[in-house]
Amino acid sequence: MIKKDIILKEVGKIIIPLVQIFGIYIIVNGHLSSGGGFSGGTVLASSLIIMHLIYGEAYVEKNIKKETLIKFISISLIFYAVVKGYSFLSDVYNLPHPALGPVGKIFSAGFILYLNIVLGILVASIFYIIFSIFISKEV
């Protein structure tokens, strides 16, 4: 039902990678500037949704299948839980911590960076799944 509109597709080709880069920037800089996993993830999800709207269901389905998304979610959830648990337990038994880099740099906040990245992927895939379920009406 989305008629193949050339202008949309061309503009999409340019904008979507830009949006995705911006999303990744927000995720990675979470511990420095505002943002972090949640907001970065939503931006990433919006890029996926635009792709879905412009290129239609089949295209997106081809390279991001539903099962891989669910796998993404569960793997990132497990990673998040394990790392968070480790961080809680470790500061009591002072197990090794990743280095606390100089303030202001990307690798400066130990776990938080990895957690943010994982959280970003998680939020992006969940929002996209919600959107695809809503739009495909098989709620």
Added chain:
Amino acid sequence: MDLIIVVPIMLPILTGFLLGIIKPNYNNRNTIIISSTILNFILILYIILFKHNVSFHIVKINEFLDIYLMPDNIGKIFATLVSALWILTTFYSIDYMGNQKNLNKFFMFFMITEGVTIGIAFSGNLITLYLFYELLTLSTFPLVIEKGSEKALQAGKKYLIYSFFGATMVLFGIILLFSQTQNLAFTPGGIVGSVPMGNPNFYLFIYILLFLGFGVKAALVPFHSWLPSAMVAPTPVSSLLHAVAVVKSGIFALGRMTYYILGWEVIEHTKGNDYMLILVLITILMGSFLAIHQQNLKKRLAYSTISQLGYIMLGLVIFENSSYIGGMLHMLFHATIKITLFFCVGAIMHYENKTELKEIEGIGKRMPKTMLSFTVASICLIGIPPMNGFVSKWFLAIGGLERGNYFVPIILLLSALLTAAYLIPIISSAFFKGKPAHDVEVSEPNNFMLVPIVLLAVLNVILGFFPNALITMIQSAASKLF
């Protein structure tokens, strides 16, 4: 070894469950039941003769909720009465019930009720009494609705509602009491005496609550209507329940409560017993009046039970040594007399299936031995001098006089007349009406039924002539109280 007192309670309950599980056929079921009741009777005799002031805690959860058995001599007397009559009733009901299809369930609850009643006799504090009191309702309920007909279910529901209502009142009383005295053990002379007298009408409120609560089971007037409607149950059940187990345990609990918990000085101080006296007297009169024009034999006997129970409560409400003895004696004698009457009526119903008064013209000629024992038992109930009914009424009257209220003996005499008024017509229509004797062949019930009836009639007569063995025993219990 204090465990011995738990055995007479647990033995019948275990045999009951045994019956329920292995579902034995007709005759080895009979052997199991008879052997367990006889064994039980011997055990209780052993406890009475050899074991003195022995007690046992079954389970002690916290300071108020401990199941504590402490049989003193009143408890022992009641237990012997229950187990002796239980043996006779088992014989009677084996023949009466014949072999219907699901009798295992009936006999299961039959045995459990015996265990629970002995539990009531042996209980050492009010909470154990309350526990067995509730279990009694639950275990007698299936017996009442044995027939399974719609009418039986209605009567059962009515019985259940009445007793649960009574149980809640008792619980309310116990809670209020516990908040004052912090302990509920039975001590002769009552535990409340020692506690400083807060406000008398608080104890009056507790006394009334407990009296009415236990009164429901003892068929006190406002709550008596479940007794006649429970007559729909088969005769062994109604005779056992309404002559020995349920009703008497209500009376026994009342006795425990007045003399072993509140103590009669406290009640006298709060003048509770005067209000209760009025209620008891109404029960006596109403029971006999209603019994007179009852056509159905079993209903007539039920109303007579209500009035006889009024006698016993009279003994408990007049705080006099001799009236206490009279009350206890009447408790025992009434049990034996009433069970004989019920057995005879049951025999008539089972063999001739006649229930109304008009139908049993000339029955005396067909079943001479049964009707003879019926006449003997009714003479005892009316209280003609040599018989045991007279002995207990005599003590009650003296107690009343010592206490100083004169209308107690008057009421006793009046209701003795009324008892005669509703028993004599049965005897007269049985023997003197109907066809002449020679052309009616004799068809006695078989000896499974006949032996208990005759045995009980003889027992009544013996108790009438030589009651002082019992009196000395009750006297020793009463001496501690007054």
Added chain:
Amino acid sequence: MIKFIPLINILILILFSFIILITKKEKNVKLMSFASNIITFLLSILLLTRVLLEDFIVLNLGKNNSLLGIQFYIGSSEAVISLTFTFVMLMILWFSNSSVKKEVSEIRISFFYILINILLASLLGVIYSNDLFNSYVFIEVSTLSACGLIILKDKKENIKATVKYLIMSTIGSGLVLMAIAYIYSITGHLNITNINEVIVSSYQSHQNAVLIILGLFTVGLGIKSAVFPLHSWLPDAHSSAPTPASAALSALVIKVYVFMLIKILFRMFTYEIVNSFIIMDIILLLGSMGMIFGSIMAIFQKELKRMIAYSSVAQMGYIVFGIGLGTISGTAIATYHIIGHAVTKSSLFLISGLMIEKTSSKKIEDLKGIGREMPITLGLFTLGAFSMVGIPILPGFISKWYLSLACIEVGRVPLILIILASSLLNVLYYFPIIINGFFGNENLDGKIYKSKKIELSRLIPIFFLVLSIILVGAFSSKLINLF
């Protein structure tokens, strides 16, 4: 290491629920959820022994000073409640691995186990956490997973019940969040113990602010824990949910919010502050109304599960009544009743599930004469009913007994009438089922059931639950003076 048990408990449950998300084969889905529950159960036993030896444990996650970090506070009551909850959930899971297939469609079975794990994790979180906002998050997680459980059957009435439940609980959590914001604005802390220090001194100055906070908390948590006037979502939700889910819902979920109310009322605002406000009499009123009207409504119910749901509204009335008394013994009884009722109610629900499966109809009339077909199940049901009605030795009686003692202590003797009246009402709606089940000839003959034999293995978890009812009754004295 033991200090970390609460955290490990929650972490294991959540972790396993994520792992279940991926596993495909149904068999090891069950295996994993079972394993996680058994581990949590054993750990909470360890926790209880540890708490019994020393007094309470305070566990700071993240920052050490409790200003910022999440703080877990495990006193004796928390440890005992978490033990009961894990035990009951284990039994529910054991029951459900044979019966959930019949009620929930094939693909949703793994969702069922995920939601059960997350639900238990969030419940334990609410019990442990000593930090207001942290418990708010756990409350939200538990509400959403409870909604998920209700909707699993995906039939018409399920969706309606879930919508009603979701809206009511969002109102509730909105009020709770507002109350937390209010407290934060007055005291500047979110941790219960810190708030307590500040409140004790400053509550005279913020007289009506504290009243508003108390009102918001009571109404908010009241909606979520189905206290009498706010309970209208409970019967639909509990009767339409699959049996194990409705057992978990009514035995565990609604209890947690009341326990949080206890924590707030008595640990944050100490007894003197709370008693100086009229809020306590309102709670007392709510409790007594709940006891009476809950049982009255249960009498008129036609369906078995709805009747049991209404009876849990009545039992919640008992717990709120205990809180309303405002004395230490009152709260001790309320906590004891939480445990007693959790065990009894879950066994009753599971048994009713079995019975409904057997007669394949929810109506109570069709249960006539079931005693012939399933004597053991109805026997267990009778035992549970006895505990609800209050036959001595069983927990129902003990909590009624102590409640009335607490009433006398407070000097409100007529309230005992309400307690006894409601236990009489209990008799009116539990006993007809038992009577028609076991006795009555016209009920029994002419009963032909699809002879689906309920194999005994399904009964074992219920047997354990009923056994625990007796145990809870037996060890009541030790439990009560723990709180």
Added chain:
Amino acid sequence: MEIFTENYFETGAIILFGIGFVTLMLHSNLIKKIIGMNIMDTAIFLFFISKGYVTNKEAPIVVDITKNPDSYINPVPSALMLTGIVVAVTTTAFALALTIKLYKHYNTIDLEKILEMREES
């Protein structure tokens, strides 16, 4: 009266909370209920964050050099509100999914009508 005019953030939040609460309670249309729920949640977040606000201090974002800590407003409430927002979003998503399912089954999203339907169904 000057309490209200002085910290006007809180008053605004309370008024918004009232509006959201009323719409959630009274409107029978499900979508309106969800909108009301969102208003209520945002009002609470506003109330919380306004508690953290200190006049003429700036937001706690490290631009290039980190200033001394007391030049920033109190970050704790805003950090908490992050989780609050996530919770509100999840509830809204769940409620929306439910409305779609309800519409499919009852083809009306008016809660009162659906409830009446239960009586006679």
